[in-house]
Amino acid sequence: MNTSGVGYPLGSDPSEFERLNRQGRILAAATRTILEAGGILPGMRVLDLGSGTGELSFVAAGLVGASGAVIGVGHG
């Protein structure tokens, strides 16, 4: 839910979701490196605000493992 009164400038149509998915795949290795450097470890709970299609959430889920949890909050 967008409560800011201002929409996301790039919109939420299928082409934007595909762009986010493609970007997430391209950046997955770098994203993982950044999350590791930020201290994300197995068992942690991660809140991904503005998760879009969840590409970063899935990378985070791989780091926290089955003993952790990731919640993504986004809107379409």
Ligand SMILES: C[S@@+](CC[C@H](N)C(=O)[O-])C[C@H]1O[C@@H](n2cnc3c(N)ncnc32)[C@H](O)[C@@H]1O
């Ligand atoms: C630049 S995209 C990044 C998406 C994702 N974090 C990624 O790395 O691929 C920003 C996302 O935040 C979402 N967003 C913007 N404002 C939001 C709000 N107020 N509440 C929930 N999601 C929001 C948009 O819909 C968009 O999907």
